[in-house]
Amino acid sequence: xxxxxxxxxxxxxxxxxxxxxxxxxxxxxxxxxxxxxxxxxxxxxxxxxxxxxxxxxxxxxxxxxxxxxxxxxxxxxxxxxxxxxxxxxxxxxxxxxxxxxxxxxxxxxxxxxxxxxxxxxxxxxxxxxxxxxxxxxxxxxxxxxxxxxxxxxxxxxxxxxxxxxxxxxxxxxxxxxxxxxxxxxxxxxxxxxxxxxxxxxxxxxxxxxxxxxxxxxxxxxxxxxxxxxxxxxxxxxxxxxxxxxxxxxxxxxxxxxxxxxxxxxxxxxxxxxxxxxxxxxxxxxxxxxxxxxxxxxxxxxxxxxxxxxxxxxxxxxxxxxxxxxxxxxxxxxxxxxxxxxxxxxxxxxxxxxxxxxxxxxxxxxxxxxxxxxxxxxxxxxxxxxxxxxxxxxxxxxxxxx
Amino acid sequence: xxxxxxxxxxxxxxxxxxxxxxxxxxxxxxxxxxxxxxxxxxxxxxxxxxxxxxxxxxxxxxxxxxxxxxxxxxxxxxxxxxxxxxxxxxxxxxxxxxxxxxxxxxxxxxxxxxxxxxxxxxxxxxxxxxxxxxxxxxxxxxxxxxxxxxxxxxxxxxxxxxxxxxxxxxxxxxxxxxxxxxxxxxxxxxxxxxxxxxxxxxxxxxxxxxxxxxxxxxxxxxxxxxxxxxxxxxxxxxxxxxxxxxxxxxxxxxxxxxxxxxxxxxxxxxxxxxxxxxxxxxxxxxxxxxx
Numbered sequence: 001x002x003x004x005x006x007x008x009x010x011x012x013x014x015x016x017x018x019x020x021x022x023x024x025x026x027x028x029x030x031x032x033x034x035x036x037x038x039x040x041x042x043x044x045x046x047x048x049x050x051x052x053x054x055x056x057x058x059x060x061x062x063x064x065x066x067x068x069x070x071x072x073x074x075x076x077x078x079x080x081x082x083x084x085x086x087x088x089x090x091x092x093x094x095x096x097x098x099x100x101x102x103x104x105x106x107x108x109x110x111x112x113x114x115x116x117x118x119x120x121x122x123x124x125x126x127x128x129x130x131x132x133x134x135x136x137x138x139x140x141x142x143x144x145x146x147x148x149x150x151x152x153x154x155x156x157x158x159x160x161x162x163x164x165x166x167x168x169x170x171x172x173x174x175x176x177x178x179x180x181x182x183x184x185x186x187x188x189x190x191x192x193x194x195x196x197x198x199x200x201x202x203x204x205x206x207x208x209x210x211x212x213x214x215x216x217x218x219x220x221x222x223x224x225x226x227x228x229x230x231x232x233x234x235x236x237x238x239x240x241x242x243x244x245x246x247x248x249x250x251x252x253x254x255x256x257x258x259x260x261x262x263x264x265x266x267x268x269x270x271x272x273x274x275x276x277x278x279x280x281x282x283x284x285x286x287x288x289x290x291x292x293x294x295x296x297x298x299x300x301x302x303x304x305x306x307x308x309x310x311x312x313x314x315x316x317x318x319x320x321x322x323x324x325x326x327x328x329x330x331x332x333x334x335x336x337x338x339x340x341x342x343x344x345x346x347x348x349x350x351x352x353x354x355x356x357x358x359x360x361x362x363x364x365x366x367x368x369x370x371x372x373x374x375x376x377x378x379x380x381x382x383x384x385x386x387x388x389x390x391x392x393x394x395x396x397x398x399x400x401x
Numbered sequence: 402x403x404x405x406x407x408x409x410x411x412x413x414x415x416x417x418x419x420x421x422x423x424x425x426x427x428x429x430x431x432x433x434x435x436x437x438x439x440x441x442x443x444x445x446x447x448x449x450x451x452x453x454x455x456x457x458x459x460x461x462x463x464x465x466x467x468x469x470x471x472x473x474x475x476x477x478x479x480x481x482x483x484x485x486x487x488x489x490x491x492x493x494x495x496x497x498x499x500x501x502x503x504x505x506x507x508x509x510x511x512x513x514x515x516x517x518x519x520x521x522x523x524x525x526x527x528x529x530x531x532x533x534x535x536x537x538x539x540x541x542x543x544x545x546x547x548x549x550x551x552x553x554x555x556x557x558x559x560x561x562x563x564x565x566x567x568x569x570x571x572x573x574x575x576x577x578x579x580x581x582x583x584x585x586x587x588x589x590x591x592x593x594x595x596x597x598x599x600x601x602x603x604x605x606x607x608x609x610x611x612x613x614x615x616x617x618x619x620x621x622x623x624x625x626x627x628x629x630x631x632x633x634x635x636x637x638x639x640x641x642x643x644x645x646x647x648x649x650x651x652x653x654x655x656x657x658x659x660x661x662x663x664x665x666x667x668x669x670x671x672x673x674x675x676x677x678x679x680x681x682x683x684x685x686x687x688x689x690x691x692x
Contacts, residue, residue, distance in 0.1 A: 127503055129583050129613045129651070132510045147656070164511035205504055234476060234650065235502035264648045268640075279581060279648025280555020280610060283637035284679035287661075290640045291678050299641070301648045332557040332564075334540030335428075365564060367540055389561065389680040 001231045004052045006105045007245045008209075008229035015200035017193060018223045020215075022107030024052070031077035032070055034106035044108035049076040051101040054250040056228060057087035061094065063101065066109065073106070080104050102249060110225060114218025120225075121180055122146050123194070124210040125201045128161065134201070136160045136168075136194065138176055142213035168198045182216070189222040204242060205235030254317055261313045263302060270295025272396060273318035273327040275311070277302050277336065285330045288389065292397040297324045302331075307340065312348035319355065326359045326399040328392060333366030342372035346379045359384065359399050363392035404550075404575045404595040404602075405493050405519070406469060408533040413467040413491075414439040415458065415474055415482045418449050422473035425497075425538050426450055429471075432535040437465040458489035469493040471527060471536050479523060480505035483586075487516040494586070495536050496522035503650075506584040513586070520586025524649065526556035526578035537578060539563075547572015549686065550596030552589060552619075553608035554581045554649065558637060558679065562606050565683030571690070574602040581610065581649030589619040597626055604631045604690055606682060607673070610652045611638035612659050617667045624671035631689045634673040635682060636661040 003011065009019040021042050023034035031049065038044045051063030058064050063085045065076040084098035091097065111118050120142030128135040139157045141149045150157045158179050162168050173191040182190050193214070201209050210228040217223060236243040248256045258265035264279065268286075272294035276282035279301050286296035298318060302310055311329075318327055331341050345362055363386040364372040376385040384399075386392040406412070412429075416422035417439020427450055430436050438453040438461050445456030455461040458470065470491045474482040479498035486494045494513075501523050513520060521528055527537015531546040543560050545567045553559040559578050566573060577592045579585055589609060596602045609616035616636060623632055639661040641647050643654045654660050669675045676685045 127507065127583065132584050133507060164507045202504065205502055207503065232503050234500045235504065237477060238502075266642075266645050266647060268642065270640075276557075278555060278557030279652060280553070280558035280608070280637050281561060281679075283610060283641060283647055283652065284555075284558055284561070284635070286640040287637060288678060288680060296640050299647050332560045334543070334557070334560055335538065366543065366560060389565075390678075393678070393680055 001233055001236065001243075001246055002054045002250070003229040003231065003245055004054065004247060005050065005227060006052060008227040009224065011204055011229060011242070012197065012200050012224055012227060015203060016196040017200060018189075018221060019227075020107050020110045020223050020225045022050075022105045024103055025077060025106050026103045027081060028074050028077045031073050031104060031106050035067070035070065035073045038106065038108050042108045045112060046109040047073065048107045048109060049073065049080055050105045050107055051080050051083075051085050052103045052105055053085055053090070053099045053101055054247070055087050055089040055099060057089050058085065061085045061087040061090075061098070063087065077104055077106070110215055110217055110223055117218040119216045120213035121216070122149070122212045123197070123214045124208065124212070125198060125206070126208045131161055133164050134162045136162070136176065136198070138180065140180055142215075146212065162198070168195065185220040186216050186222065189220065193222040204239060205232045206230065207232045254320060258300070258317050261310070263300060263310070263314055263317070265317060266299040267321070268296050268298050269323070270297040271323050271325045272400060273297045273300075273321065273324040275300050275302055275314045275318065275327065275329045277331050281330065281332060285328060288393045289328060289396055292393045292400065294326070294396055294400040297321050308344040308347035308351070311341070311344040312351055315348055315352060315356065319358070324358055326361065326396065328396055329360065329362045330389070330392060331364050331366075333364060333368065333372075337367045338364040338372035339368040339375060342375040345383065346375060346381065349379075349381050349383065361386065361392055361395045361399065363387065363389065365389070403530040403533065404599050405521070405528050405530070405577065406534040406536045406575070407530050408435060410435055410469045410493070410534050410536070411437045411465065411467050412469045412471060412534070412536055413437060413458070413461045413465070415470055415472040415486065417441050417454055418444055418447075419473055423449065425473065428541075429535050432541045434534045434536060437467055458485045458491060462489045462491065467491060469536065470495065472496040472498060474498060476500035476502070480509045483509050483520060484512050487513040487518045487520075490517070492518055494518055494520045495525070495527050496520065496586070497525060497527055497538060498522070499524040501582070503583055506582065510584055510586070521577060522580040522585060524582040525580030525585070526559055528575065528577050529573070530575045531573050539576070539578070543567065544576060545572040548574050548601060548603040550574050550599065550602040550605045551576035551608070552592040552596065552605065553578055554589075554610045554651075555608060555637065558608055561679065562608055562682050566606065566686060569683035569687045571686065574599060581651050583613070583651040589615040590622045593619045593632070594622060597623070597630060602630065604633070604686065606686060607632055607634045609634070609636045609664060610649065611636070611641050611647065611654050611661050611664075612652045614658060616664045617658070620668045620671035620673055623673060628672040632673045633682060633686050633689060634665075634668040634675050635679055636664045636668070637679065639677070
């Protein structure tokens, strides 16, 4: 689960990580109010208006602006709130339709007053799958795309692996601060920053923290200017407060609905929908669709129970996509009996009446597959049945041709 | 021989009296698997499905000589259950549970690293040695006995592969569902290695997914054995978009090396017979075996 920048910063702050302070605003009036508060409480002459959406590269699309006075706050906040912000990470990229900005973070200007003395760093924390431990990745090249830095100048990207039983050690904190070229007060601040950052990472069961940029200010403080926080969905049960931060406005509404039915669904651009039991088989089914000349319209894992109600919900969700020209149902029955699934498909089909306007291909294999095929074939419905995966692939090819 | 589990395995079920554990324990017993008991804390002394229930894994080891366990404990307690089994001296730990927090698994991996045990899973369908032991949730009838080993990250895709293998006139020595989580006990390479060294396995089907580098490491290992046994490989997720988790927590394309295309290229380079279509696993296997 992704957090907004302001939510992530609140989380970091609760663990003692120094952040660029800010106040969320949903309209121009709130933005002006926030600006005045920042001037008063943090002695910040200017402020930065930052669009709050779940995508990086916001500055590139005009979603981050410096405002030097109240008039500029009004102007920028007015422009940004309500805009369709296009960034390299929003759907379709910079040429796509972008994402609606519903709120902005009005943040203090931490680069003032001595802009030239500031220095930006890159810091992230995540789990390294290869080493099966957490790793802190850091670089002196802050404020830039880290993948690009890693490609062009790999020697500038450092990694510190953390022992799962002993945790982050003092010498590791010092090594990071030394490698970032820090000394004096800034050195001390950085070790404290990293130490608290790691505590926050573990404490929130995060999958990823990315602080880019992490700033050394003119007066040698270390602050998180931006942050990207991704939390482990599987651990949210023990972080009820964080689970409540989910912003479903930022997610695909159909995916949110599918989730509420217990369906694992990802919306894609293609023309053939699919409904499968099991994640691996679902991906393989998408691959079959592509190899048969179609394009998958979605990923959908119905899970272990494929009864009529489930199948109907899945049908409705898939059919909401106007690009869908056919639906392939691929179920390998194990504990789930195929005849039950077949009855589920027939019932769902009948319940939905005229709502189903595209050809349906049903491939049922495994327990009672033969009975299932008979049920489908004798239902009188416009459903093509198959048992072998290749037969299903051939039927898809015929339908999309 | 076969690997990991056989007719002599003394198997217990952790989460024995729960809904999932109870259901699958019954299925396993029906298959003929040697289930010697189960563990549910605070229910020790009872009998369930005709088998003794113990409070702790240690007790099960002591009283009925358990050497293998299958875990159905809910995600919040599953990491703890794995560590309990490892501490009690269980040799083969198979964890079916889906949804264990990643940081729990980081700790579990570190904890069991110096214990004499093999962890399969979590988030996996289990392990089956046909006609001997089904220690998992797979439909047993699909897996006919034979000499093909299967290693897979996915459940139903494993059944699909097994079905194709059987329909092609071959059979399974042992099928290992290694699991689809970011951290699993026995990655692809280690599972393939078991089958590579198994005298009752002639060829291997290796099924991977987008995300991580397990298949690449396995491919390098296979090549280092001089491709001693033929391996047919498939990677699911050729059409998966970047940055989206596809059902399995570990199935996500981050960088270039995570894609199905990149993995398939590495597999092919290392002498693995790569199939682009999951419908061609059985057919390709027969072709390779007849060469």
